[in-house]
Amino acid sequence: MSDVIPLLDIQNLSKNYGARVGCRDVSFKLYPGEVMGVVGESGSGKSTLLNCMAGHLTPDTGQILFDTRAEGPRDTLRMSEPERRMLGRTDWAFVHQNPRDGLRMRVSAGGNVGERLMAVGARHYGNIRHAAEDWLERVEIDTDRMDDRPAQFSGGMQQRLQIARNLVSGPRLVFMDEPTGGLDVSVQARLLDLLRGLVRKMGLSAIIVTHDLAVVRLLADRLMVMKDGDVVETGLTDQVLDDPQHAYTQLLVSSVLQV
Amino acid sequence: MDDYNFAYLDEQTKRMIRRAILKGLAVPGYQVPFASREMPMPYGWGTGGVQVSASVMTPDDTFKVIDQGADDTTNAVSIRKFFEKTANVAVTEHTKEASVIQTRHRIPEELLTEDQILVYQVPIPEPLRFIEPRETETRKMHALEEYGLMHVRLYENIAQHGAITTAYAYPVKVEERYVMDPSPIPKFDNPKLESDAIQLFGAGREQRIYALPPFTKVVSLDFDDHPFDPSKADHPCALCCSTTSYLDEVIVDDEGGRMFVCSDTDYCASRQPKEEQAA
Numbered sequence: 001m002s003d004v005i006p007l008l009d010i011q012n013l014s015k016n017y018g019a020r021v022g023c024r025d026v027s028f029k030l031y032p033g034e035v036m037g038v039v040g041e042s043g044s045g046k047s048t049l050l051n052c053m054a055g056h057l058t059p060d061t062g063q064i065l066f067d068t069r070a071e072g073p074r075d076t077l078r079m080s081e082p083e084r085r086m087l088g089r090t091d092w093a094f095v096h097q098n099p100r101d102g103l104r105m106r107v108s109a110g111g112n113v114g115e116r117l118m119a120v121g122a123r124h125y126g127n128i129r130h131a132a133e134d135w136l137e138r139v140e141i142d143t144d145r146m147d148d149r150p151a152q153f154s155g156g157m158q159q160r161l162q163i164a165r166n167l168v169s170g171p172r173l174v175f176m177d178e179p180t181g182g183l184d185v186s187v188q189a190r191l192l193d194l195l196r197g198l199v200r201k202m203g204l205s206a207i208i209v210t211h212d213l214a215v216v217r218l219l220a221d222r223l224m225v226m227k228d229g230d231v232v233e234t235g236l237t238d239q240v241l242d243d244p245q246h247a248y249t250q251l252l253v254s255s256v257l258q259v
Numbered sequence: 260m261d262d263y264n265f266a267y268l269d270e271q272t273k274r275m276i277r278r279a280i281l282k283g284l285a286v287p288g289y290q291v292p293f294a295s296r297e298m299p300m301p302y303g304w305g306t307g308g309v310q311v312s313a314s315v316m317t318p319d320d321t322f323k324v325i326d327q328g329a330d331d332t333t334n335a336v337s338i339r340k341f342f343e344k345t346a347n348v349a350v351t352e353h354t355k356e357a358s359v360i361q362t363r364h365r366i367p368e369e370l371l372t373e374d375q376i377l378v379y380q381v382p383i384p385e386p387l388r389f390i391e392p393r394e395t396e397t398r399k400m401h402a403l404e405e406y407g408l409m410h411v412r413l414y415e416n417i418a419q420h421g422a423i424t425t426a427y428a429y430p431v432k433v434e435e436r437y438v439m440d441p442s443p444i445p446k447f448d449n450p451k452l453e454s455d456a457i458q459l460f461g462a463g464r465e466q467r468i469y470a471l472p473p474f475t476k477v478v479s480l481d482f483d484d485h486p487f488d489p490s491k492a493d494h495p496c497a498l499c500c501s502t503t504s505y506l507d508e509v510i511v512d513d514e515g516g517r518m519f520v521c522s523d524t525d526y527c528a529s530r531q532p533k534e535e536q537a538a
């Protein structure tokens with residue numbers, strides 16, 4: 001593994017909100033095709049970490065090296081804003097917990113999926129529409145709903161539409177913030193199934209932030225546990241969940257209701 | 260008349276507006292903020308256009324105002340009178356004779372020359388406004404050339420109606436850089452934005468000035484498989500028989516009778532025989 005260049009290399013990332021700690025001194029590497037789960041309770045800094053990595057927040061210290069297609073690893077924090085925003089709509093994808101944050105509710109489903117293509121210069125209506133159709137099928141949305149607005153969709157469909165909208169540009173790195181939050185369990189299961197299929201098929205790397213251990217068990221190869229802004233435990237997902245070492249991880253694992 | 264400074268505005272204000280105009284000309288299509296003044300007319304009646312006209316006007320100019328192509332509508336008449344009174348400039352209804360033309364919603368049919376200035380009244384200068392309500396965000400989008408959303412709007416048009424139905428204020432890209440709102444002119448007029456004349460756009464309420472220098476490249480946004488179409492009503496003018504001018508549809512009776520006439524009154528009148536004009 002040592003010859004492979006990590007897709008994302010986070011070094012000593014810290015972010016404070018005034019005197020309060022967001023996240024502290026986080027370092028890890030994410031390799032191509034790998035899915036990393038970040039778990040922890042509310043306020044543990046996992047969303048702060050994700051937003052720092054995705055460029056939505058500026059960390060106080062640290063480096064975020066991303067292996068760009070053209071120039072190899074570059075620190076995204078030192079990039080110019082146009083470059084960073086370009087990454088945000090080509091190589092990166094961000095799936096919000098609430099689909100309303102990630103979708104344009106007043107634009108049709110097809111337009112939502114096509115937006116990224118048009119943003120990078122697609123100017124052929126037929127081709128854009130065809131790509132949108134293709135992606136709606138992949139996320140199991142009927143193509144005759146293509147010209148409906150997301151407001152008319154159920155929560156699960158909205159979330160799947162958001163995923164289609166993000167993956168249409170063929171990103172290499174997907175950030176997900178509680179992708180299954182707020183969905184009922186049967187819908188969650190279908191969404192997870194879909195995500196797992198897409199991640200495997202497209203060879204995506206992903207960072208999934210969640211408080212749901214079942215989600216990471218299904219999707220993540222590796223797991224990072226956060227508490228009060230610190231990473232308290234990392235390891236292979238099964239290893240961490242089956243044999244938790246840190247007291248907090250033990251508490252977290254034992255808190256899950258067994259049905 | 261001596262109670263007014265030349266062309267109503269004080270010299271400091273005109274200087275400030277001229278600076279904004281020069282900056283606008285230097286960066287074609289870029290919206291330059293300016294300190295819009297209170298004018299003796301309501302917002303939406305052309306306060307931006309009037310301020311720009313006042314700032315570029317000289318005592319030797321000949322001034323023309325059109326509103327939807329017509330010289331004789333309330334708005335056109337009152338603005339023309341305003342400058343007659345405050346600047347004592349010559350006024351005309353003939354496009355050829357005018358050196359400064361203020362317009363609302365049309366470009367004259369007659370091709371403009373290098374000696375002319377066309378001043379537009381603009382209600383909403385920001386072409387991205389209906390897609391992105393935040394000014395901070397639209398400015399950033401202009402700065403970073405993030406114009407994908409403009410095409411999303413056109414995409415939605417085609418998806419819903421089968422064709423691009425935007426008929427006026429049709430967005431254009433200027434010199435392959437800034438996306439610009441050409442003010443609510445019909446898209447029929449868009450090709451005429453590539454002109455020999457200086458074109459200045461003033462938005463009073465929104466406090467923005469932007470400009471197109473002569474011979475600037477202006478491209479209407481479209482898709483490869485749905486190209487831009489500067490359409491007009493498929494009729495000849497009922498008065499002057501022109502088949503190439505932009506037409507207004509006029510309802511003439513209660514039975515649904517209608518006629519199509521040139522919206523540019525000066526152009527139409529110049530094409531009609533003299534005796535008919537007198538009648």
